[in-house]
Amino acid sequence: MTGKREKDVLLLVASLASFLVPYTVSSLNVALPAIASTFALDAVTLGWITSAYLLTAAVCIVPFAKLSDMHGRKRFFLIGNALFIAGSLLAALSWAGYALIIARIVQGLGGAMVFGTSIAILTTVFPPGERGRAIGIVTATVYAGLTLGPFIGGFLTQNTGWPGIFLLNVPIGLLVIALTLLWIPEEWADGEQRRFDLQGAVLYGLMLVCGIYGLTILPAVNGIILIGAGAIFFCAFIRRERCTPDPLLEPALFRDNRIFLYSNIAALINYAVVFAVGFLLSLYLQYNRGLDPQTAGLILIAQPVVQMVVSPVSGHYSDTVEPRLLATAGMAITTVGLLIFALVSPETPLWIIITGLLILGLGYGTFSSPNTNAIMSSVETRHLGVASGMVSTMRAIGQMLSLAIAMLVFSAILGTVQITPSVYPQLQQSVTTVFAVFVVLGIVGTAASYARGISTETDIPPDRDRDPL
Numbered sequence: 001m002t003g004k005r006e007k008d009v010l011l012l013v014a015s016l017a018s019f020l021v022p023y024t025v026s027s028l029n030v031a032l033p034a035i036a037s038t039f040a041l042d043a044v045t046l047g048w049i050t051s052a053y054l055l056t057a058a059v060c061i062v063p064f065a066k067l068s069d070m071h072g073r074k075r076f077f078l079i080g081n082a083l084f085i086a087g088s089l090l091a092a093l094s095w096a097g098y099a100l101i102i103a104r105i106v107q108g109l110g111g112a113m114v115f116g117t118s119i120a121i122l123t124t125v126f127p128p129g130e131r132g133r134a135i136g137i138v139t140a141t142v143y144a145g146l147t148l149g150p151f152i153g154g155f156l157t158q159n160t161g162w163p164g165i166f167l168l169n170v171p172i173g174l175l176v177i178a179l180t181l182l183w184i185p186e187e188w189a190d191g192e193q194r195r196f197d198l199q200g201a202v203l204y205g206l207m208l209v210c211g212i213y214g215l216t217i218l219p220a221v222n223g224i225i226l227i228g229a230g231a232i233f234f235c236a237f238i239r240r241e242r243c244t245p246d247p248l249l250e251p252a253l254f255r256d257n258r259i260f261l262y263s264n265i266a267a268l269i270n271y272a273v274v275f276a277v278g279f280l281l282s283l284y285l286q287y288n289r290g291l292d293p294q295t296a297g298l299i300l301i302a303q304p305v306v307q308m309v310v311s312p313v314s315g316h317y318s319d320t321v322e323p324r325l326l327a328t329a330g331m332a333i334t335t336v337g338l339l340i341f342a343l344v345s346p347e348t349p350l351w352i353i354i355t356g357l358l359i360l361g362l363g364y365g366t367f368s369s370p371n372t373n374a375i376m377s378s379v380e381t382r383h384l385g386v387a388s389g390m391v392s393t394m395r396a397i398g399q400m401l402s403l404a405i406a407m408l409v410f411s412a413i414l415g416t417v418q419i420t421p422s423v424y425p426q427l428q429q430s431v432t433t434v435f436a437v438f439v440v441l442g443i444v445g446t447a448a449s450y451a452r453g454i455s456t457e458t459d460i461p462p463d464r465d466r467d468p469l
Helices: 004-039 043-071 073-092 097-125 128-159 163-167 169-183 198-216 221-243 251-255 258-274 277-288 293-300 302-317 323-342 350-377 381-413 421-451
Strands: none
Touching (some): 004 043, 004 073, 073 097, 073 163, 073 169, 073 381, 163 169, 221 251, 258 421, 302 323, 302 350
């Protein structure tokens, strides 16, 4: 039985580990110009420094989560942190652009293990009455990483050089490993002897690589071809999962578990409508409103700060209030915030923009923790790792889809011309059109969130026994 001390330490290490990944992603964006200067990189290669991590993590989260269900979640959590530290050291010591990309792939492998296990371990240890609060706290640390990353990254890049961003991960990662080894003696696995579906994992990876990368290069012909290939691999993957006795993703999770299915759909849509907001408003504020980057950044920080504050609160209430109601309310509030941005013009007062960001942060923070709690509480113990992995996979796909929608609209309205004052009206139209699309998706997401149904005792398996390895 896990005592209060072990629970507190577990929550601390899960929070620290969950902070590192978004911190690295957001801080690295600030350092990209310095990295390009160091290695004389072109824009395409520079883009792969970010994409290599995202693609690797997206492809590996569910397979690693499945393996952790079979062989031990604590074990994979520790290996993931060790890989992330190794990738950080390799990145800091990189001698060329390709070495940094390899380091980011290693970080992606580690990040996939961490995110594929951390929420699953929390769900195993914390009972239903405490689970939402724990998930909310970890979610808040993710937003803290996203919020503080640009500031920490900018400071380190300016004062120590961009390798300092990666070196900061090392002591924090070592602390996570030390605390886990010293204070958390238990291991968690389902205890069943099953085969790993390697063929399904390969098809799953090919499906995501083709689909996600295809989305990023739309509307190019190659993007359409890759998405078509991804659809073919998707059909092959579904066929495989239906035929094998030990599938990577249990079809019954989607076929028979309404809460799991609709909660994941809602999560995908939520990430898709929110992720590109910073990108879109940054362009709007700097080009259409003439603000400098620092002022625009200070305005945009309003959203993640609210998310960081609201997430633990909504997570706590999801332990006593039906998660469907909280998540649906959050999705609806998010849609209201998006509607404000769909109606902006160059003359819109800045206080309205800030209000929209506050509303968006409130909605996103209200949605995320209860929705994750609903997903994790709807599956059996042996599927906890896969459920945790699906949450992270929906986030990755949703983020890519968000940018793909923005790029498609920009290509159709603005084209490939350089942004100059002569095309500011087209830029304004592009931004508001993307937000209009997001509003429609937000309405669909709200409906999906509500359609999941009400959790019952059968939705939250009472048996969370842990099988020591």
